[in-house]
Amino acid sequence: MTASPRVLKGPRVLKGHGTENDFVVLPDPDGTVWPEDRLDAATVRRLCxxxxxxxxxxxxxxxxxxxxxxxxxxxxxxxxSCEWFMDHRNADGSYAEMCGNGIRLFLHALVAEGLLERSACEAGVLVGTRGGPRRVGAVPGGGYWVDMGPAREFGHGTARLDGRSFAGRAVSMGNPHLAALTDVDVDTLDLTGAPEFDPALFPDGVNVELVNVLEPAAHVRLRVFERGVGETRSCGTGACAAAYAALAAEDRTEGTVVVDVPGGRLAVQVDPRTTVLTGPAVLVSAGVLCPEWLGA
Known part of the structure; x- marks a missing residue:
């Protein structure tokens, strides 16, 4: 007689991604499973x-x-006005202000968990982040959009990487970015190490985007090195910063830019008032964290 499989008990956990920018998702509606003193930096690093x-x-x-x-x-x-809060930590355990890919996955997970109705999300739901409130909504037929707020340029800087210098625009999307347009094929660059940057301009670190313009003010391709993480397959706020920089290079303040990242494709609509990011969100798995791992 075959023994019945053992039912594991532990905190529920999900895994998902937005254009392959992937996250461990911890359902904790009432703040009792992962209070601040339990979800510390060491635990975040272990999860990631x-x-x-x-x-x-x-x-x-x-x-x-x-x-x-x-x-x-x-x-x-x-x-x-913000019932829900995206408590976002980088892979190194540090707090993150905002993530365009993450917040789409956040809303998708709320819907999948039965905490929100997808049909009620099409007009947008206000979600709290450490970068301030953000409105995120479901696109009929699939995908999600995020009102990312305005892109704010605050200077120019240079990233030094792979023995080369890349000049770019300093752009805030609630978190800091250096978006550098370059003719160097971004696929040839080595992003295994962190780019050097001006700490006076970016005292809290910076996300660095290396951007090839495929069609002026309309289509770009990028790779990104995210502070606290390393190179990622996608970065939503980075896509917005890159779209803003591509438009600014053509002396434009508004337009829609297609952004290709290693993990897929995003669309960014920019105007002087705000920036709207649209793209997919996917849940890959759901389960529990096993007691033997939690107690290790």
Whole structure:
């Protein structure tokens, strides 16, 4: 007689990605499973470890804003309008302000968990982030859009990588970016090491985008090195910064740019008021964290 399989008990966990920018997703609506003192930097690093953990570019905790200690400070008057908060950590355990790929996956996971109705999300749902409130919605037929807020240029800088210098625009999307347009084929660059940058311009570090323009102000291809993570297959805020830089290079302040990343394709609509990112979100698996791993 075959023994019945053992039912494992432990905290539920999901794994998913947006254009292959992948995340460990922790459902914690009431803030009781992963309070701040449990989801510390060491635990985040273990979860994101691609050999000894689940693997990911970061961790997203699905939690109501009222259970996040720093939510009032980062959301201000918008706190009451943001039921949900994207508690986002980079793979190194540090806090992250915002992630365009992550927030699409965040909404997709809320829908999959039965915490929101997809049909009710098409007009957009306000979600709290450490970069401020962001409106994210479902696209009929699949995919999600995110109102990322305006791109704000705050200077020019240079990234030094692979023995070369790449001049770019410093752009804030709630987090800092250096978007460098280059004629060097980005596929030939070595992004295994962190690019050098001006710490006076970027005191909190920076995400560096190396961008090839395929069609001026309309289509670009990029690779990105994200602070606290390394090279990733995609970066939503980086795609927005790259689209802004591609338009600015043509003296334009608005337009829609197709952005190809190693993990797929995104669309970015830019105007002086805001930036809207559209792309897919996919859940790969769901399960539990085993007691033997948690106790190790």
């Amino acid at each position: 470890d691609r050999r000894a953990g689940l693997g990911g570019d970061g961790v997203l905790r699905l939690v109501r804003s009222v259970h996040v200690p720093d939510a009032p400070a980062v959301l201000g008057e918008a706190l009451g």
